[in-house]
Amino acid sequence: MKYEITELDKIVEHFSRDVKELFNRFYSFEISTGSLKIPVEMENWVKKRFGSIERVENQRLS
Numbered sequence: 001m002k003y004e005i006t007e008l009d010k011i012v013e014h015f016s017r018d019v020k021e022l023f024n025r026f027y028s029f030e031i032s033t034g035s036l037k038i039p040v041e042m043e044n045w046v047k048k049r050f051g052s053i054e055r056v057e058n059q060r061l062s
Contacts, residue, residue, distance in 0.1 A: 008062045034059045 003011050009031055012023060035058050038046050043053055050056050 006060050006062055029062050031060065031062050034061050 008029055012020060015023060036056070038053050038057055046053055046056050
């Protein structure tokens with residue numbers, strides 16, 4: 001199972017109950033979506049670097 005830090009909620013789901021309880025004693029986190037508007041002048045640069053404008057304009061954050 002390979003996850004990224006932006007999928008922390010999925011990682012924690014796979015913990016046993018005891019490990020989840022221990023984790024929650026030390027950490028708390030929220031999942032939200034960040035959004036921004038890429039200026040037209042930067043669209044080609046963003047597509048080359050990140051593959052798509054939509055992926056950059058709407059990002060899942062934890």
